[in-house]
Amino acid sequence: MAFDFIDESLRARHRDGLWRKRHTLAPGTGPLIEIDARHYLNFSSNDYLGLGASQLVAQAWVDGLSEYGSGSGASPLVTGYTQAHQALESHLAKVLNRDRVLLFNSGFAANQAICQALFPHNKDTTNKLIVADKLIHASFVDGAQSCSANFKRFKHNDRQHLSQILTSNHLSIDTLIATESVFSMDGDQAPIIDLANIAHQHDAWLMVDDAHGFGILGKQGLGIVEQLELSQKQVQVLMATFGKAIGTAGAFVAGSEQLIDYLINFARHYIYSTSMPAAQAHATLASIKANQNPKRRDRLQTRIAQFKQLAAAAKIPLFPSDTAIQPVFIGNPQQAVALSDKLKNLGIWVSAIRYPTVPKGTDRLRVTLSAMHEEQDLIALVDALQIAISQT
CATH class of the missing domain: 3.90.1150.10 (Aspartate Aminotransferase, domain 1)
Incomplete structure (x- = not known):
């Protein structure tokens, strides 16, 4: 009978104490x-x-709805990119000292887009490598496993193990090292400066998922790159979300002019998704500014x-x-x-x-x-x- 595994999988979840419900x-x-x-x-x-529960952010949502309506109506490359989206991207790029910023509907989509766009199946897959912390978020793991790169994981926050993997894969031309800033289930932090130095030594890019650091870390709550004064040359790919400390929803990727142009043209999660509502972008910018x-x-x-x-x-x-x-x-x-x-x-x-x-x-x-x-x-x-x- 078709899809018999569904029933057995559900029984196993119950049996193992792993059942989930809403x-x-x-x-x-x-x-x-x-x-x-x-x-x-x-x-x-x-x-x-508590910004998601604040009157200030709620009022910004109301103002955004009044100005832009409840939805965006299209993907960003059609007619779904408004002045509200542009203002949020421009502000983030300025305060984070990045060339450009690109908005996504979720951190899950952003992480998938990074992996699949940088390591597409229709390109030469020889010597492509992703090395991620063992405890990195499932969204990045899924993205890495679904792209063309050779995917390896280093022991949690283990600099030596990371260096060993990179050394043993020294022929890799395009290498992406990935970590979270604050790990979502353990609450500890990654040694970002050390990872940036290792990436530089091996001519690799460093990608940081700052979902649980953005809004909290730094003098103005701008996350790990503000706290540690990390440049775009040290963290080539920065991803963070708005649905946690900022109290709204969505995510962004920050990086070089070339990287963002590339994602606009090749990231399928961006190209083929309806934009986040403009009211959401408007409220998000208000929340980020309030958090200064x-x-x-x-x-x-x-x-x-x-x-x-x-x-x-x-x-x-x-x-x-x-x-x-x-x-x-x-x-x-x-x-x-x-x-x-x-x-x-x-x-x-x-x-x-x-x-x-x-x-x-x-x-x-x-x-x-x-x-x-x-x-x-x-x-x-x-x-x-x-x-x-x-x-x-």
Whole structure:
């Protein structure tokens, strides 16, 4: 019978404690969410600064809708590229010290586009190489596996292993090294300067996925390249998203004039997709400009320090992270789900993260902190974690 594997795959997900399902949130903003008529403190949102819940960004959406309407109506190469899109791209290029910026509907699409455009199947595939951190996001892995390059992965943040791979593949002409700035499931950061130096030594390009750093890192929240003062020659391909700290949606790729022109002409995810709504681009620019004020970012750093101090005092086993992503190590999928459910019974929403999102045996509760949280919210979280862990 056709597609018999579907039923068996679903049964296996149940059997292995890896079943996933959605939860419908009621309307509302802020750190308190409502699901199935129950309220929870939310520690599973990537809206790290609360900009997605801010009145300023909401008003910018309204202004954009009034000016441009609800959709873009076409792909960017037809009639879907407006002054709002251009203004957002121009602003980002200026503040990031990049030649050009190109907008995408999602970080997933941007990562796919980078891989598939730079390593197309209709070109000579000899000596093409992508080397990515073992923990890089699934969107990049899928993109790398679907293009023409030889795809290898180096041990997480392991500079020596990366150098060994590059040395053993020294005949590769076009080489792309890829990493995240802040790793989405572990919360730690990549040694970007070292990776840039290694890339230079091997005549390779460095690509950084700054999805969880953009909006947070740097004096104006412009991400890893601002924080470390990295030039376009050091990070040739920069990708970041707006759906996390910036509080809207979509993504961008920043780089040289030649790179962006190339993507406009050869990135199928860009060419054949309807543009993000102009109102979205308008609201995103307003959010980025508002984030120049460090108040929200300073508040988030205070909450991170407070949570780590509380968790250490309670002997809760955290991953080594100084970012808003604070995973609690569990190591077993069924146990991670059970702990997540116990926290929900206590009014705390923390998602269990399991394989294949993370490597087997590293199942965890992924706590994400926000500038919207109060200190008493963190105390409630740590108290609930102590109770849930003690009952397991």
